Amino acid sequence: MLYLLLRALEDIGGPAVFRYVTTRSALAFIFGFVVVIVVGRPLIHLLYRKGIRSFERSYGDINTTAKTGTPIMGGLLMAFGGLGSALLWCDLTNPFVWALFAAAVYFAGFGLLDDWLKIRHRNPDRGIGRATKLASQAIFGLAVGLYLAWPAISPFPGAVGTQLQIPFLKGAFIDLGFGILIWSSFFIAYHVNAVNITDGLDGLATVPAILVLVVIAVFAYIAGNIQLSGHYLYAFIPRSSEITVFCAAVVGAGLGFLWYVCHPASIFLGDTGSLFIGGVLGTAALLIRQEIVCLIAGFIFLLELVSTFVQEQIGFKLFKRRLLPRAPLHHAFQHRGMAESKIVVRFWIVSLICAAMALMTIKFR
Numbered sequence: 001m002l003y004l005l006l007r008a009l010e011d012i013g014g015p016a017v018f019r020y021v022t023t024r025s026a027l028a029f030i031f032g033f034v035v036v037i038v039v040g041r042p043l044i045h046l047l048y049r050k051g052i053r054s055f056e057r058s059y060g061d062i063n064t065t066a067k068t069g070t071p072i073m074g075g076l077l078m079a080f081g082g083l084g085s086a087l088l089w090c091d092l093t094n095p096f097v098w099a100l101f102a103a104a105v106y107f108a109g110f111g112l113l114d115d116w117l118k119i120r121h122r123n124p125d126r127g128i129g130r131a132t133k134l135a136s137q138a139i140f141g142l143a144v145g146l147y148l149a150w151p152a153i154s155p156f157p158g159a160v161g162t163q164l165q166i167p168f169l170k171g172a173f174i175d176l177g178f179g180i181l182i183w184s185s186f187f188i189a190y191h192v193n194a195v196n197i198t199d200g201l202d203g204l205a206t207v208p209a210i211l212v213l214v215v216i217a218v219f220a221y222i223a224g225n226i227q228l229s230g231h232y233l234y235a236f237i238p239r240s241s242e243i244t245v246f247c248a249a250v251v252g253a254g255l256g257f258l259w260y261v262c263h264p265a266s267i268f269l270g271d272t273g274s275l276f277i278g279g280v281l282g283t284a285a286l287l288i289r290q291e292i293v294c295l296i297a298g299f300i301f302l303l304e305l306v307s308t309f310v311q312e313q314i315g316f317k318l319f320k321r322r323l324l325p326r327a328p329l330h331h332a333f334q335h336r337g338m339a340e341s342k343i344v345v346r347f348w349i350v351s352l353i354c355a356a357m358a359l360m361t362i363k364f365r
Contacts, residue, residue: 002088021221021241024089028245029252032085036077036256044260044267047071052115054268055124070265073115074257075273079108081253086246094242095155096287099147100280103140107192107279110136111271118271127271137192140279141185144286149180160235165289167296167361170233184286191282194301196274197308197328202265203258204330204344208300208351209277210254215297215358216284217247222362223288232362235289243284250280263341297358300351304328 017023047053053069083104090097114127147153148161162180166172176183199205222228224241257273260266269277285294295302311327326335333343 004092021224021244024245025217025248028085028089028249031088032081032249032252033256034252035084036081036253037259039080040077040256040260040267043077044071047073047267052119054270055118055122067265067268070268072119072268072270073112073272074261074267074269075108075111075271075276077260077267078250078253078257078269078273079104079276081256082250085249085252089249090245091242094239096240096243097246099144099287100243100246100283103144103279103283104276106140108272108276111273111275114271114275133192134189137189138185141188141282142181144188144283145178145181145184148184148286149178155239156237157235160237160289163235163289164291165235165293167290167293167358168365170365183291187286187291188279188282190305191285191298191301192275192278194298194305195278195281196271198301198304198330199269199274200328201330201340201344202263203261204347205269205274205277205301206254206258206261207348208298209281210251210258211351211355212281212294212298212301213247213251213254213284215355216281216288216290216294217244217251218359218362219290219293220244220247220284220288223290233365237288240288243287247284250277263344293358293361296361297355298351299354300347304330307332 048071052071052073054067054072083101086097086101092098110128110133114133118124118127120126148156154161159175162176162178163173164176164183166174195205195209198208219234220243221241222232223234223237224239224243226236228234229236254277257269261269281294281298285291305328307324307329308327311322311324315321315323324332326332330343330347334340
């Protein structure tokens with residue numbers, strides 16, 4: 001919105017600096033952060049007064065009573081700051097930007113409904129059913145897959161939209177063809193659920209998500225630049241560098257949210273935030289065709305989801321007993337007596353290392 005105005009002013013002698021992705025990414029980051037900081041405290045007070053507060057599950061020997069009553073739906077704050085900044089600084093004629101907006105609004109909306117149902121029933125297990133959630137994720141994943149594969153609507157040149165890029169190998173990819181429909185549905189569902197499961201301690205999911213978004217932003221910038229993509233031997237995806245600006249806006253909003261969610265949290269992401277983040281991460285990775293790199297950067301999310309799957313689907317259903325002390329993984333560390341803040345910071349450190357490894361794939365091939 002503001003970008004289009006500034007480009008119009010450029011035609012009559014205004015500054016040309018706003019045409020550059022790097023400039024607008026920096027501005028989107030700052031604006032997203034400032035909006036969340038300014039709006040955060042009033043929103044927290046409003047949610048508290050309206051009774052929009054958490055009802056924590058019981059985890060046996062893990063005490064969660066101190067968290068009960070904390071305002072939830074904090075994803076509204078992150079979405080407002082991130083999407084508001086993106087609206088101002090992104091090129092709104094870019095198809096990749098609208099795909100990301102669609103993902104953000106779709107999943108934030110489902111998360112908002114889920115949070116509202118839990119508050120209405122005063123029970124954390126009375127939200128949208130698991131089957132309904134998975135169906136909604138699969139439907140959106142199919143839509144993204146069609147967007148990637150169908151030449152009539154795809155913004156990708158040639159067969160790039162269906163190629164799964166293999167890191168650490170030069171020019172290596174697997175052409176999935178219309179198998180991209182199944183892959184994109186799985187990938188979207190994976191990210192939405194992995195972030196949702198990870199969001200169990202104060203700030204635990206926020207920093208890993210920020211780091212993955214930074215990695216995606218870097219790869220989007222390379223893929224959308226014909227010189228850089230050629231130099232690093234990546235497929236050139238015209239106009240995809242605008243994804244960098246969108247990611248920068250959400251990163252800024254995420255850091256602003258971290259201001260309020262660091263232990264002890266003043267507000268929780270809720271499903272509004274975790275589904276919003278997961279949907280954006282999964283969609284952005286698919287749009288730049290770097291799903292495996294995204295999995296490397298978000299290895300913490302993978303660990304959390306796998307630990308839950310092993311416990312519930314293999315341990316409880318197959319062997320009728322626990323295979324892990326607790327699940328997800330962060331609760332296993334809590335069960336051992338480790339302080340919440342120590343668990344969170346150590347998970348952040350692992351996430352930082354994983355993000356660095358993902359960035360290494362640019363050159364180590």
